[in-house]
Amino acid sequence: MAHDPLPSWNDCAAKSTIIDFVARVTRAGGPDYVRPAERIATFDNDGTLWCEQPMQVQFFFGLARLEQFAMQVPDLRQRQPFKAFLEHDIRTIRKLGKAGFFEVAATTHAGMTEEDFDRHARNWLASTPHPQLGRPFTELTYRPQKELLSFLRVNGFKAFIVSSGDIDLIRAFAEEIYGVPREQVIGSSVKSRFEVRDERVVLAKLAAIHNFVDQEVKPQNIALHIGRRPIFAFGNSDADLPMLRYARTGPGPRLALLIHHDDADREFAYDRRFKVSPLSKALDKAGDYGITIVSMKRDWRIVFDDGFPPVEAPLAPEAGAPLDKPTRRLPEIH
Amino acid sequence: MAHDPLPSWNDCAAKSTIIDFVARVTRAGGPDYVRPAERIATFDNDGTLWCEQPMQVQFFFGLARLEQFAMQVPDLRQRQPFKAFLEHDIRTIRKLGKAGFFEVAATTHAGMTEEDFDRHARNWLASTPHPQLGRPFTELTYRPQKELLSFLRVNGFKAFIVSSGDIDLIRAFAEEIYGVPREQVIGSSVKSRFEVRDERVVLAKLAAIHNFVDQEVKPQNIALHIGRRPIFAFGNSDADLPMLRYARTGPGPRLALLIHHDDADREFAYDRRFKVSPLSKALDKAGDYGITIVSMKRDWRIVFDDGFPPVEAPLAPEAGAPLDKPTRRLPEIH
Numbered sequence: 176m177a178h179d180p181l182p183s184w185n186d187c188a189a190k191s192t193i194i195d196f197v198a199r200v201t202r203a204g205g206p207d208y209v210r211p212a213e214r215i216a217t218f219d220n221d222g223t224l225w226c227e228q229p230m231q232v233q234f235f236f237g238l239a240r241l242e243q244f245a246m247q248v249p250d251l252r253q254r255q256p257f258k259a260f261l262e263h264d265i266r267t268i269r270k271l272g273k274a275g276f277f278e279v280a281a282t283t284h285a286g287m288t289e290e291d292f293d294r295h296a297r298n299w300l301a302s303t304p305h306p307q308l309g310r311p312f313t314e315l316t317y318r319p320q321k322e323l324l325s326f327l328r329v330n331g332f333k334a335f336i337v338s339s340g341d342i343d344l345i346r347a348f349a350e351e352i353y354g355v356p357r358e359q360v361i362g363s364s365v366k367s368r369f370e371v372r373d374e375r376v377v378l379a380k381l382a383a384i385h386n387f388v389d390q391e392v393k394p395q396n397i398a399l400h401i402g403r404r405p406i407f408a409f410g411n412s413d414a415d416l417p418m419l420r421y422a423r424t425g426p427g428p429r430l431a432l433l434i435h436h437d438d439a440d441r442e443f444a445y446d447r448r449f450k451v452s453p454l455s456k457a458l459d460k461a462g463d464y465g466i467t468i469v470s471m472k473r474d475w476r477i478v479f480d481d482g483f484p485p486v487e488a489p490l491a492p493e494a495g496a497p498l499d500k501p502t503r504r505l506p507e508i509h
Numbered sequence: 510m511a512h513d514p515l516p517s518w519n520d521c522a523a524k525s526t527i528i529d530f531v532a533r534v535t536r537a538g539g540p541d542y543v544r545p546a547e548r549i550a551t552f553d554n555d556g557t558l559w560c561e562q563p564m565q566v567q568f569f570f571g572l573a574r575l576e577q578f579a580m581q582v583p584d585l586r587q588r589q590p591f592k593a594f595l596e597h598d599i600r601t602i603r604k605l606g607k608a609g610f611f612e613v614a615a616t617t618h619a620g621m622t623e624e625d626f627d628r629h630a631r632n633w634l635a636s637t638p639h640p641q642l643g644r645p646f647t648e649l650t651y652r653p654q655k656e657l658l659s660f661l662r663v664n665g666f667k668a669f670i671v672s673s674g675d676i677d678l679i680r681a682f683a684e685e686i687y688g689v690p691r692e693q694v695i696g697s698s699v700k701s702r703f704e705v706r707d708e709r710v711v712l713a714k715l716a717a718i719h720n721f722v723d724q725e726v727k728p729q730n731i732a733l734h735i736g737r738r739p740i741f742a743f744g745n746s747d748a749d750l751p752m753l754r755y756a757r758t759g760p761g762p763r764l765a766l767l768i769h770h771d772d773a774d775r776e777f778a779y780d781r782r783f784k785v786s787p788l789s790k791a792l793d794k795a796g797d798y799g800i801t802i803v804s805m806k807r808d809w810r811i812v813f814d815d816g817f818p819p820v821e822a823p824l825a826p827e828a829g830a831p832l833d834k835p836t837r838r839l840p841e842i843h
Contacts, residue, residue, distance in 0.1 A: 212690055289732055333692070346736045356546055357736035358667070358692075364733060369725035369751060375758040376751070378732050385733070391703035398623055398712050399698060399719070400734055402680045402691035417703060417710070424709040 180326040180489035183319040183477040189432065189469045193323065196430045197330050200406065207428040209406060211331035216407035217397060217418060218320070220338035220345055220362075223411045223434055224353065226315040226479075228443040229307065230265065233340050237280025238263075239299060244283065273339060273414070274387045281341050281365050285382035289343065289367075292380060296347035310481075313352050318480035320409075322489075324353055329488050332407065337397060337418060338362045339389040361400045363388045389414045394421035411436065413456040419466050431466045433457055438472040441479075514660040514823035517653040517811040523766065523803045527657065530764045531664050534740065541762040543740060545665035550741035551731060551752060552654070554672035554679055554696075557745045557768055558687060560649040560813075562777040563641065564599065567674050571614025572597075573633060578617065607673060607748070608721045615675050615699050619716035623677065623701075626714060630681035644815075647686050652814035654743075656823075658687055663822050666741065671731060671752060672696045673723040695734045697722045723748045728755035745770065747790040753800050765800045767791055772806040775813075 184190040199207040200214065221227035241260050245251045252261055256279050259267035268276055284292055305315055324334050336355055338345055342362030349355040364385045367378040388396050394417050397405065408415075408422035411434040419431040435458060436446050446454040461468050471478065480486065518524040533541040534548065555561035575594050579585045586595055590613050593601035602610060618626055639649055658668050670689055672679055676696030683689040698719045701712040722730050728751050731739065742749075742756035745768040753765040769792060770780050780788040795802050805812065814820065 212684065215692075289736075289738070335692075342733070343736065350546065358549075358669075358734065360736065367729055367732060369728060371754075376728065376755045378728060378755075394703060394710065394712060395701055398701060399676070400692065402623075402677065402694065404623070420705075421710045421712075 178489060181319065181322050183322055183475060185474055185476050187474045189467055189474050192430065192467055193326075193432075196407070196428065197326065200428050201330050209427065213403060213406065214327075214330070214332040215401055215403050215405040216327050216332045216334040216409070217337045217361075217393075217401075217405040217422065218324070218334060218408070219410040219412070219415045219418070220336050220340055221411075222436065223409055223415070224316055224320050224336070225312065226305070226308070226317075226442060228445060230268075231340065232312050233277065233280045233344065234260075234268070235303065235306070235312075236296070236299060236341075236344060237283050239303065240283035241279075273389055274384075277339065277341075277363050277387055278384055281363065281384065282382040284380050285365070287380050288377040289380075290377075292343055293347055296344050300348055310479075313348050314479060314481055316352055316480050317475070318477045318486065319475045321353060321480055321486045323409075324355065325486055325488050327407070328354060333359060335359045335361060335397070335401060335405075337388065337393050339387065339414065341365075342388075361388060361393075361396050391417045393418040397421065406430070408432070410434075410457070412454050414453065416457050416460065416464075419457075420464055423465055429465075431464070433461050433466050433468050435468050435470045435472075437470055438475075438478065440472075442471060444472075512823060515653065515656050517656055517809060519808055519810050521808045523801055523808050526764065526801055527660075527766075530741070530762065531660065531666075534762050535664050543761065547737060547740065548661075548664070548666040549735055549737050549739040550661050550666045550668040550743070551671045551695075551727075551735075551739040551756065552658070552668060552742070553744040553746070553749045553752070554670050554674055555745075556770065557743055557749070558650055558654050558670070559646065560639070560642070560651075560776060562779060564602075565674060566646050567611065567614045567678065568594075568602070569637065569640070569646075570630070570633060570675075570678060571617050573637065574617035575613075607723055608718075611673065611675075611697050611721055612718055615697065615718065616716040619699070619714050621714050622711040623714075624711075626677050627681055630678050634682055644813075647682050648813065648815055650686055650814050651809070652811045652820065653809045655687060655814055655820045657743075658689065659820055659822050661741070662688060667693060669693045669695060669731070669735060669739075671722065671727050673721065673748065675699075676722075695722060695730050725751045727752040731755065740764070742766070743768075744791070746788050748787065750791050750794065750798075753791075754798055757799055763799075765798070767795050767800050767802050769802050769804045769806075771804055772809075772812065774806075776805060778806075 181190055200209040202208055218224055221231045238260050241257055245261055251257045256271055260279060300313055304310055305312055308315060327334050334355055336345055336349060340362050342360055342364045345360045345362050346357040349360050350357060366381040366383045366385045368381055370377050370379050404425040405422040407430050408419050409432045410419050423429050423431040437444050446452060446458060515524055533539060534543040536542055552558055555565045572594050575591055579595055585591045590605055594613060634647055638644055639646055642649060661668050668689055670679055670683055674696050676694055676698045679694050679696050680691040683694050700715040700717045700719045702715055704711050704713050738759040739756040741764050742753050743766045744753050757763050757765040771778050780786060780792060
């Protein structure tokens, strides 16, 4: 092809499938044409857009805050589950389950306003390297996926992130790093309290979970936030299966993809590492559910994005059309 | 001015304030410039974008469904709160409170999938006239507000609806009628169940409230869905005050507006009709909170939009700029 919109992808079946899908849904007058308003794509974040090993970034973020607290309240070092976090006792942390883990990590920011939290998260991201890879977490995003996000965007798609990670932590970098604006991030969240401080309204975070967005809760929150079934979805774990099946089983053209973490040299091969792997079921069932597997090892020419050269917007077959003009009549009911 | 972007507004202080505000925030290099990603506007729906008298559209929508049920289960006519709905006993219905009222109206659609509900809502909207005004509810939208939505849109704003009404009922017409896509609607919602029916994933509505979006819950849901404090907000009742104050009290240029329902001839004058009016506090406090009051009687040349001529997109001072390109570095922290 004249211009390769996905240069960090090797020429593989998954790449052809993606390019063919986008061509079909954007071909005006074609049998698979989808109008821009319905070109909704959803992406998991941890393990799908950036690295989630040895622990999710959420862990390191919550830990940093816990360490600050532990300086003031040394007693915290003896109390579970904080002890496990402070000692990096992964075994005990895993026993909390994903929701319990999120609860500890997220509620350490209670009392912060939205604005406080955003500043805090940006500062932390700018100053904290990955403990093993030694680079900022925001450089451990997958370059092939950033090309894909860009390719979808110039083809009139709206891409959303749907993550079990903290919604406001993801918002602190998603726009700069992925080009995904804050209102296109769906994630787990804590409750907040409406307060008036010095005549100014603020929303202060509370130490209580509002919503943990995983498994079936992903499609439920897609329905709540977007109100449309995505035509394209990308995940990497069992927790994404409900979202992938939700996207895959609507009418018309559909594409669901799953990353296979099989690249021990360039990232981490961890799909079958644990006795009960949180990735096995998705890999086993992908064929049955019509989900396309992307092998990191085989299909990606480059893994991480160090930012050079910047991911460029590929040429669009057609300009991203604006939202259809409002019309007076409701459409025909079929 | 050469081209009037708000022709259904009389030349009034509110109109000048709006036009001046939009000019300031879009003037590149000016002191009040706001980049497109941050040009978030939020609108209440009932009484702000369309008529909410004698009862909110939600009532008539729930009632129609209850009447279907009552044909099959005649006993329903004797049981409260259904009896009050079926007898249009407004006094008793008001005693339920807004949340209780929503609960009855919304849970009548339990069992429907998202797609069922959308079809059902579109059919109902297309076939049901307003009981007093004899026109479809979708023609009882305010033309000056549709011009305003269009004016904001061409100036790079993203306008969201934030309503206590059913999120999916609003989505069934917001795109066609207001040009507001489904993902820019925030509203009250019921819980859903993830089900696999014939190999197909569906989300079935339950007879249980997930969230009732009113008062302080409006800013809380703006934070959840949008993740940005709006710079522009428009409401009409006490229930909108927290949202208007939230928008008004952020840094930089801000505009919050409140409709005064004082036009008995063309709509309904109902702001002070009840002993404890749900509109009085907002009107009383508007001055203190820096909220601009829009008098329907004085400031609007036309009220309802019958669709002719169609609301046209006014010319933009600058083209709606796309989302800023992702950059490698996180921005400076201030």
